[in-house]
Amino acid sequence: MIRIGIVDVDSSHATEFTRRINHCGIDEEQWVDGAQVVAAYPGFSTAVADAQKKNEQYTQTLLDCGVEMVDSPEALVGMVDAAFVQSDDGRRHYAPAKMLLERGVPTFVDKPMTCALAEARELAELAAEREVPLYSASSLRYSPEVVEVASGEAVGRVVGADTISPSKLAVEGIPGLMYYGIHAVEILYTLLGPGCESVQAIESPLGILVAGRWRDGRLGGVRGFVEGSAGFGFRAVGETGTRQEMVSAQFIYRELLKQVIAMFETSKPPIDVRETLEIIAFIEAALEAARSGERVEIPTL
Template identity: 40%
Template sequence: MSRFARLTPASLVLATLLPLASTRAGAQDAGAKPLRAGIIGLDTSHAVAFTRSLNAPEPKPELAGVRVVAAYPGGSPDIEGNTKHVEEYTRELRDVHKVEIVGSIDALLAKVDVVLLESVDGRPHLAQAEPVFRARKPVFIDKPVAGSLADAVRIGRLAERSGTPWFSSSALRYSPSIRKLAGNPAIGDVVGCDAFSPSPLEPHHPDLFWYGIHGVETLYTVMGPGCISVSRVRTDDADVVTGTWRGGRVGTFRGTRRGPHDYGALAFGAKGIVLGQGFGGYEPLLAEVVKFFRTGRPPVSAKETLEIYAFMEAADESKRRGGAAVTLESVLAHAREEVDRESR
């Protein structure tokens, strides 16, 4: 059983927080002041895109009730172009959207109700999330959830112990072109899927964490959790990762580094085969984030998110082993052992 699935005292704390979140949502519906959102990490265009939508003079109904009021810039100078992006996006949030820029995460937490952890670099996410969990502020953690599978385990455990609601997702999970593949009667029961997305590499992250996450999350949106093992073929131009699911279903992810910059999936079902292609923007994801902030109920479980990152780590391990099949449970066990050793 996943450590995230166990009923613990922290889980009971979470159960007590959900009615409070629902009560807060009711207050929003009654015309109360919007939830105050804070952004950690201004080195990604997501921070600007989310703020533009949430702080619009007349936001869409599904985006209403949450407003960005403060931001902590952060940044990772060893990632190409990062410093320039921090300066550019900080300037827009401060000067155009009138968001207060603060000098620390603690200062931000004193001013907000909910948090968008947007740092493009997954490595600092654990350290950035720790004070958020201590403050018990509901948090959306943008991709990649962490810079390693072990850190993803640590984040899940910290959230569980504190009873803090959280979730992570690629925007592709909620892209209309992909959503139409899940539960589509024209497809019937899904028996397989071939998902694809760009997958440029960044030297400080496991190969697929940086950008391949978009296609891997697309694959999981169609297939659901339950992958047992993966194998990987890699060239300079592409990766092909084949996963075997419980019951014998097979799903693949193709990560491209040459040719069109596009996203999509071909879903194979008992009744039909349907292609979903194209990126639908950030607002479908943002609507889910707003709903999460209103209710305290994560739309993607911590257990599924951890499996997605185990899938990508197993793909890296398969590459190291020359394409051999690697089980997700083996890489999860290794990550948990690493975390347990440090906590002794």
């Protein structure tokens, strides 16, 4: 049984992941086997709305599920076989993830891996140097609708796609596209794969619209809504058909956790970390394109 530790408890993911892994207070159809969350450092970011209230509520849920609280991220080392870095504030991810990787602890970092490409690259390089598994992803990557289309079964090879999601400013100082909007970017990359070379974008108080050009000529779009009830969805055009779907979130945490625990067991991340880096680079380039009004190149990673 793999022992998992959690760093930071200001995101509902800390409780939702623990319920599924520890089989605690959730329907059996949501259970994930092979691991147990045993300890957590109950830190939180004051940039998260209602952070202290959420932290107290989520910490109590973890205690109810048998999770021990510790007084620092470093205290987890030696107690656990793997770790989740889970603050809602992506700016808090770099330091504990770096510490865990340096100590050889396989690590899943909640989305976004970091809010800066330079930091994410450093983590990826450290993980490769130390040969420690590292993964970060949006759970929307594993929605059944996205998986089916990405596999080629539904519409053949995808030749173009557009995705939507909320893109609200939920954590002070973090652009909406880096927070909620990353879900739409991750769906787009799941459908098209890596290889975006440049982006253009326009932004208003109501949202952001991003167009990306892939190196093979395919085009992909992301629309993040600040106002309105957007939900998560996509339209994909394939070689044999077209599919337009709103994405079901019913089992996305379960399916993500299956992939993460498999990584902890095998030391093989589900996707190449360079794709995760490119997703962050895409978002940084899109934000710059929206500010400048110019097309922005995405660096080769």
